[in-house]
Amino acid sequence: METLGALLTINVHIFMLSLLCFIVTIEASKKNKVSAIYVFGDSTVDPGNNNYVNTAFKSDFPPYGRDLANQSPTGRFSNGKLGTDFIASYLGLKELVPPYLDPNLSDEELMTGVSFASAGSGFDPLTPTLSNVVPIPKQLEYFKQYKKRLENKLGRHKTENHINNAFFFVSAGTNDFVINYFTVPIRRRSFDVVTYGHFVLQHVKDFIQNLWTEGARKIAFVGLPPMGCLPIMITFHSNNAFFERSCVDKYSAVARAHNMILQHELFLMQLNFSNPHDHGAKISYIDIYGPLANMIQGHGNLGFDEVHRGCCGSGFIEATFMCNRGSHVCTDPSKYVFWDSIHPTEKAYHNLFVANRHILDALIKG
Numbered sequence: 026m027e028t029l030g031a032l033l034t035i036n037v038h039i040f041m042l043s044l045l046c047f048i049v050t051i052e053a054s055k056k057n058k059v060s061a062i063y064v065f066g067d068s069t070v071d072p073g074n075n076n077y078v079n080t081a082f083k084s085d086f087p088p089y090g091r092d093l094a095n096q097s098p099t100g101r102f103s104n105g106k107l108g109t110d111f112i113a114s115y116l117g118l119k120e121l122v123p124p125y126l127d128p129n130l131s132d133e134e135l136m137t138g139v140s141f142a143s144a145g146s147g148f149d150p151l152t153p154t155l156s157n158v159v160p161i162p163k164q165l166e167y168f169k170q171y172k173k174r175l176e177n178k179l180g181r182h183k184t185e186n187h188i189n190n191a192f193f194f195v196s197a198g199t200n201d202f203v204i205n206y207f208t209v210p211i212r213r214r215s216f217d218v219v220t221y222g223h224f225v226l227q228h229v230k231d232f233i234q235n236l237w238t239e240g241a242r243k244i245a246f247v248g249l250p251p252m253g254c255l256p257i258m259i260t261f262h263s264n265n266a267f268f269e270r271s272c273v274d275k276y277s278a279v280a281r282a283h284n285m286i287l288q289h290e291l292f293l294m295q296l297n298f299s300n301p302h303d304h305g306a307k308i309s310y311i312d313i314y315g316p317l318a319n320m321i322q323g324h325g326n327l328g329f330d331e332v333h334r335g336c337c338g339s340g341f342i343e344a345t346f347m348c349n350r351g352s353h354v355c356t357d358p359s360k361y362v363f364w365d366s367i368h369p370t371e372k373a374y375h376n377l378f379v380a381n382r383h384i385l386d387a388l389i390k391g
Contacts, residue, residue, distance in 0.1 A: 073100025
């Protein structure tokens with residue numbers, strides 16, 4: 026009887042192990058539906074393209090990248106990984122999304138996806154001009170160039186399938202408001218904030234239409250953050266920024282209004298693009314406003330001690346070249362929402378990824 030009991034126990038364990046393996050296989054199969062990741066946008070998703078651009082908007086020097094595996098600055102505007110790195114790892118593609126402009130990329134790295142993003146860029150054509158960075162239409166041209174390289178390797182039909190099954194991630198728009206509209210008076214002469222938002226959204230729609238034309242069928246589009254909570258916005262737009270730091274709702278309200286219209290426009294584009302031949306073709310909105318606001322407001326006991334200034338330097342104004350080797354750096358960046366006066370820490374990026382993982386799953390299932 027003891028032998029029989031032991032055998033039953035072993036069989037149960039084998040069954041449970043087989044079931045676990047089956048579940049893992051299903052999960053892996055689900056993720057493997059995604060052939061590659063392609064990223065467009067600004068510094069929130071630039072892994073180092075600006076290293077190869079003649080601009081001051083760079084971060085290829087310490088203390089940027091100090092918490093990456095090799096503790097080496099890559100050009101990411103954070104202490105570690107970006108949200109797109111967590112996504113690529115979750116999809117089983119790679120640990121870090123490389124910059125397309127890196128001349129040393131291997132064919133394997135190119136095959137599973139790259140980022141075309143450029144820090145300082147935006148949808149308004151004036152925005153990248155102010156920073157001398159890669160405009161978003163130029164990022165699309167780089168993608169077309171990339172496709173030709175794939176076609177030379179795979180052939181046209183396989184390349185088309187590869188692109189159709191890829192994941193496209195777009196994160197831009199904040200610079201259009203923060204660096205451009207609210208800071209430089211040029212656009213304010215022609216637009217109020219509402220009409221400027223519509224102007225930006227038209228460029229957004231044009232870009233998504235072009236992505237769709239190039240074969241994108243799984244598109245995730247990031248909304249605006251609570252802009253009035255960025256440390257640099259608090260510094261420049263508060264009455265008493267050095268002693269009583271708090272979010273400036275005037276600017277966050279613009280982001281909320283813009284995000285509502287953006288979601289509506291993305292929904293309409295999804296309806297217009299839908300057809301019987303594009304099973305699973307989707308355009309999804311990625312909400313960073315809510316999760317970032319929750320981190321800042323302390324909801325959910327997320328473990329952040331400092332939410333209104335960055336880890337680098339004073340945390341009030343330092344970003345890009347002002348956050349450098351000579352800057353004081355906080356002891357534990359994981360206690361900070363912001364790494365510098367604009368960009369989130371690796372932990373904050375990870376939280377944003379986790380908050381939107383269900384959106385990624387919905388896209389993948391297509």
